[in-house]
Amino acid sequence: MFKRFGGFHWILVFACFGVLAWRVASLQLLPDPRVQRQSQRQYWNHVPVSTNRGVIYDKNGNALALSVPASSFFIDPAFWDPANGQKLAGILPQDTVRSVSSQLKGRFTWLARKTDQKTAEAIRSLGLKGIYELHEKKRLYPNKSLLAHVIGFCDVDDKGLSGIELVWDRVLYSPPGVRVLAKESSGKTLDVTAFSESAGGGIGSVNLTVDSRIQFIVERRLNEGIAEHGAKWGSIVCLDPNSGAVLAMASWPSFDPNDRKELANLKKIVNNSIGRTYEPGSTFKPVILGVALERGSIGKNEVFNCPYRIKVADGHVSEAENRGYGKLSVPEILVKSSNTGMAQIGLRVKAADMYSGLREWGFGKTVEIELNGMESGLLATPEQWRGVVPSNIAIGQGLAVTPLHLASAIGAIANGGDLLRPFIVSEVRDGGGDVLYAGGRHMLREVLSRETAQWLRSSLRDVVRKGTGRSADIPGIELAAKTGTAQVAERGEYMKGKWVASFGGFWPVEKAQYVLLVVIGEPSKGKYYGGVVAAPVFRRIVEDMMQIGLTAAIERVG
Amino acid sequence: MERAYRQESEGVHVRVDPLLWMIPLVLVAFGIMMIFSLTAQVSLEELGSPFALGLRQVQWFCIAIGAMVMVYVIPISFWRRSSGIIWLFALLLLVLTLIPGVGIKAGGARRWLGVGGFRFQPVEFLSLAVAVHLAKLMSVSPKRGLSSFLSVTLMILGISVLPLIFQPNIGGTMVIFGLVMALHVEARGWSWPVFLGGGALMASFPLILSAGYRVRRYMAFLNPWEEPMDSGFQMIQGLVAFSNGGILGVGIGKGLQKLNYLPAAHTDYIFATIGEEFGFVGTISVILLFFLWTTRACSVYKAARSTEDPFLASLVWGVTVSVLIPFFINLGGVLKLMPLTGIPLPFVSYGGSSLLFMWAKVGLLMRACREIYAS
Numbered sequence: 001m002f003k004r005f006g007g008f009h010w011i012l013v014f015a016c017f018g019v020l021a022w023r024v025a026s027l028q029l030l031p032d033p034r035v036q037r038q039s040q041r042q043y044w045n046h047v048p049v050s051t052n053r054g055v056i057y058d059k060n061g062n063a064l065a066l067s068v069p070a071s072s073f074f075i076d077p078a079f080w081d082p083a084n085g086q087k088l089a090g091i092l093p094q095d096t097v098r099s100v101s102s103q104l105k106g107r108f109t110w111l112a113r114k115t116d117q118k119t120a121e122a123i124r125s126l127g128l129k130g131i132y133e134l135h136e137k138k139r140l141y142p143n144k145s146l147l148a149h150v151i152g153f154c155d156v157d158d159k160g161l162s163g164i165e166l167v168w169d170r171v172l173y174s175p176p177g178v179r180v181l182a183k184e185s186s187g188k189t190l191d192v193t194a195f196s197e198s199a200g201g202g203i204g205s206v207n208l209t210v211d212s213r214i215q216f217i218v219e220r221r222l223n224e225g226i227a228e229h230g231a232k233w234g235s236i237v238c239l240d241p242n243s244g245a246v247l248a249m250a251s252w253p254s255f256d257p258n259d260r261k262e263l264a265n266l267k268k269i270v271n272n273s274i275g276r277t278y279e280p281g282s283t284f285k286p287v288i289l290g291v292a293l294e295r296g297s298i299g300k301n302e303v304f305n306c307p308y309r310i311k312v313a314d315g316h317v318s319e320a321e322n323r324g325y326g327k328l329s330v331p332e333i334l335v336k337s338s339n340t341g342m343a344q345i346g347l348r349v350k351a352a353d354m355y356s357g358l359r360e361w362g363f364g365k366t367v368e369i370e371l372n373g374m375e376s377g378l379l380a381t382p383e384q385w386r387g388v389v390p391s392n393i394a395i396g397q398g399l400a401v402t403p404l405h406l407a408s409a410i411g412a413i414a415n416g417g418d419l420l421r422p423f424i425v426s427e428v429r430d431g432g433g434d435v436l437y438a439g440g441r442h443m444l445r446e447v448l449s450r451e452t453a454q455w456l457r458s459s460l461r462d463v464v465r466k467g468t469g470r471s472a473d474i475p476g477i478e479l480a481a482k483t484g485t486a487q488v489a490e491r492g493e494y495m496k497g498k499w500v501a502s503f504g505g506f507w508p509v510e511k512a513q514y515v516l517l518v519v520i521g522e523p524s525k526g527k528y529y530g531g532v533v534a535a536p537v538f539r540r541i542v543e544d545m546m547q548i549g550l551t552a553a554i555e556r557v558g
Numbered sequence: 559m560e561r562a563y564r565q566e567s568e569g570v571h572v573r574v575d576p577l578l579w580m581i582p583l584v585l586v587a588f589g590i591m592m593i594f595s596l597t598a599q600v601s602l603e604e605l606g607s608p609f610a611l612g613l614r615q616v617q618w619f620c621i622a623i624g625a626m627v628m629v630y631v632i633p634i635s636f637w638r639r640s641s642g643i644i645w646l647f648a649l650l651l652l653v654l655t656l657i658p659g660v661g662i663k664a665g666g667a668r669r670w671l672g673v674g675g676f677r678f679q680p681v682e683f684l685s686l687a688v689a690v691h692l693a694k695l696m697s698v699s700p701k702r703g704l705s706s707f708l709s710v711t712l713m714i715l716g717i718s719v720l721p722l723i724f725q726p727n728i729g730g731t732m733v734i735f736g737l738v739m740a741l742h743v744e745a746r747g748w749s750w751p752v753f754l755g756g757g758a759l760m761a762s763f764p765l766i767l768s769a770g771y772r773v774r775r776y777m778a779f780l781n782p783w784e785e786p787m788d789s790g791f792q793m794i795q796g797l798v799a800f801s802n803g804g805i806l807g808v809g810i811g812k813g814l815q816k817l818n819y820l821p822a823a824h825t826d827y828i829f830a831t832i833g834e835e836f837g838f839v840g841t842i843s844v845i846l847l848f849f850l851w852t853t854r855a856c857s858v859y860k861a862a863r864s865t866e867d868p869f870l871a872s873l874v875w876g877v878t879v880s881v882l883i884p885f886f887i888n889l890g891g892v893l894k895l896m897p898l899t900g901i902p903l904p905f906v907s908y909g910g911s912s913l914l915f916m917w918a919k920v921g922l923l924m925r926a927c928r929e930i931y932a933s
Contacts, residue, residue: 005856006856006859006860006863007744008748009740009743009744009875010856010859013852013879013882014849014852016882016886017845017848017849017852019895020845020886020889020890020893021842021845023893023895024800024833024838024841024842024845024889024893025838025842027797027800027801027833027893027894028800028801028803028804028805028833028837028838028841029804029805029838031797031800031801032797032801034783035794035797035798035800035801036801038786038794038798039798039801039802042798042819043814043817
């Protein structure tokens with residue numbers, strides 16, 4: 001009966017075809033649900049990845065923070081053998097290695113975010129199954145620690161955490177793009193089949209008033225001074241007294257925002273220029289004089305007897321040097337930085353007047369600037385000014401300020417009496433190029449009359465010419481400044497051997513271009529006078545600025 | 559059909575059924591297209607050009623066409639006369655693969671000989687040689703019954719398979735075993751092969767179990783879901799490919815399984831890749847092409863049976879099944895009907911030796927066709 005087909009053996013062959021056809025039909029048309037599940041979950045991952053974050057520029061258009069491409073790696077636990085975890089030892093941190101060496105759950109675990117080239121290559125070359133690479137954007141701070149405290153930093157998802165990055169996050173941040181990934185089973189390469197850029201178009205940018213050149217000089221000299229004197233902290237602020245623009249703002253200890261490990265160190269990331277308060281000491285005296293003169297409490301050429309020590313209520317005030325000065329006029333009190341003289345001047349002003357005067361100067365309240373982490377400082381209300389307190393305040397003790405407080409006050413003296421609100425952001429643009437915010441001169445109050453300001457300026461010029469600030473005198477630069485050597489109080493007691501040395505001033509004395517305040521906290525190598533520790537740093541900064549032509553010496557005729 | 563050929567054969571011009579070579583040609587063209595598409599990335603990464611593997615397959619195809627033409631011009635009488643020497647020569651090549659330094663080892667097995675930059679698997683030659691030689695022996699040996707089965711069939715099987723076991727090459731062994739049994743069945747009937755074939759199947763279990771990686775493959779075939787990421791991975795990924803394809807497939811080049819999910823997407827698993835990219839339409843077309851080709855071979859066989867020469871019928875049958883057995887074993891493995899053995903899909907898979915001898919078999923079939931209809 002099989003003759004028609006060539007025999008039974010041929011029938012068998014044809015039957016095999018039937019079996020194959022049936023099998024192929026069932027596998028393709030009615031697949032096993034387990035197979036379908038496997039298919040649905042093995043190729044695709046929707047991974048949110050960092051996209052471009054807005055650029056932060058300095059005054060001259062140099063990028064201080066920008067986004068660059070970086071490789072990230074993730075693990076799909078369904079394809080991952082925890083035994084392979086140990087192969088990553090030496091490439092990735094030990095705790096990461098440990099965590100991926102145990103059984104992972106789910107379908108997605110980050111292995112390493114935004115690695116450097118070397119690490120990425122090392123992971124790639126292992127070719128481990130279940131590890132996938134994808135490309136995203138990484139925040140890069142090309143100048144490393146330069147201006148780190150002001151710029152701030154982001155978390156690993158590029159969300160701002162501090163500084164400009166935090167304050168202007170809504171402009172700089174662009175939501176993560178969702179990448180749809182087709183994964184290879186080996187993980188060696190990865191097909192990016194779709195990439196949805198974040199909605200809402202482009203991203204904004206922030207321009208700062210900071211001049212990187214000045215910032216660089218300031219940081220270098222601050223580090224030098226800190227190292228030289230074994231200080232615990234330091235801060236330098238440089239302002240344009242005519243607009244209130246911050247030209248440089250440095251803080252020590254510093255950090256490199258590119259190194260995520262450093263970001264956990266709170267001591268390093270605090271911006272001492274705005275986030276740390278200290279008792280200003282003698283650098284505060286021009287402000288007290290300003291208040292006393294404006295209230296008419298003293299005459300400009302009054303003479304005070306300045307012994308080594310005077311008794312005030314329950315305490316006493318004594319000179320820093322171990323001697324009395326005898327009779328001093330008001331300008332001489334400033335030039336020699338006489339404490340007993342200042343104490344007497346302070347006592348002349350009614351407590352309420354002094355308090356309201358200092359409030360007008362902006363002390364005891366936060367200096368508003370486009371940053372985060374500002375401290376308000378400390379200025380007790382007059383009811384608490386008992387005993388020796390008013391005379392202490394007159395010599396800059398018993399109240400706390402941030403370096404930025406004092407720098408703006410010095411700015412008011414320099415510009416003829418206008419207290420300006422400092423600003424560090426000159427312009428913020430959205431993705432479309434529209435200006436969202438523009439920083440500029442903002443006057444808070446006239447704190448000095450032109451005459452008083454003029455008088456204070458020439459007195460401060462004399463401080464440098466023949467007083468405590470002589471070490472900062474530079475031929476041809478008409479520098480006006482005040483030294484400060486303040487004691488450090490802890491729990492209501494002034495600590496022996498703990499000082500804050502500072503030097504604040506401006507130049508040229510008329511039509512000042514720059515205000516600069518150098519604060520060196522707790523020097524530990526014996527020297528602690530502002531004129532010895534802070535003034536040389538100030539001087540070197542001015543000299544460096546001269547060298548690159550930012551400021552010029554005046555040719556004196558005769 | 560047969561009548562038509564016979565009528566023609568009475569004339570001067572003898573026509574060979576063109577489907578005998580046209581169908582393989584379509585399969586090869588389809589295969590080369592798939593290979594180009596599948597290997598672009600691998601070729602680029604490992605050989606520096608996206609077309610390297612595809613072009614190599616084209617080179618092999620040219621050689622294969624040459625072989626087909628050569629075989630086609632050689633009269634059947636040559637095969638009848640020299641079948642023993644050819645068989646021994648094939649065995650010699652096979653033994654050479656076992657000699658370290660001569661044979662090339664890859665993936666735990668010595669199966670290859672290097673010939674001027676080309677790698678060559680003598681087992682493909684052996685299947686042709688066994689088909690020819692056993693067909694000849696069956697036609698000349700007067701033995702019948704058990705003595706024929708023992709002293710002819712099993713002797714040829716034993717000697718042929720011995721070097722394969724040492725390679726080791728389970729897939730090749732299965733092909734030779736199936737081929738020898740098929741030839742015996744055709745010439746001598748079913749009784750002894752069924753009786754002893756069952757026993758041999760039992761006996762092959764320890765053989766399968768003796769090679770560690772074979773065991774894993776075997777267990778994976780029974781239940782791939784036990785270790786879906788490990789031993790069952792390949793099996794499951796094959797099924798996933800078919801499931802992805804559905805009726806119409808995802809489109810050429812758009813398959814995802816080639817992203818290293820299918821370990822041998824362009825060789826052993828090419829049928830699964832076809833399933834993914836061309837769907838049921840693609841896979842059933844491949845099966846139908848083979849089926850159609852088999853019906854044409856069957857016609858030649860029936861014509862051969864009508865001649866008085868049993869060698870011709872046995873030869874046509876043997877050559878045909880030597881093409882079909884690898885086809886069944888490949889599809890059976892990929893479709894999870896049997897364990898995976900690593901046999902290429904004839905005409906379609908990447909691989910030169912298979913392609914070369916498959917075309918030689920096509921040439922032999924065409925020659926047989928011509929001589930049968932001419933007589």
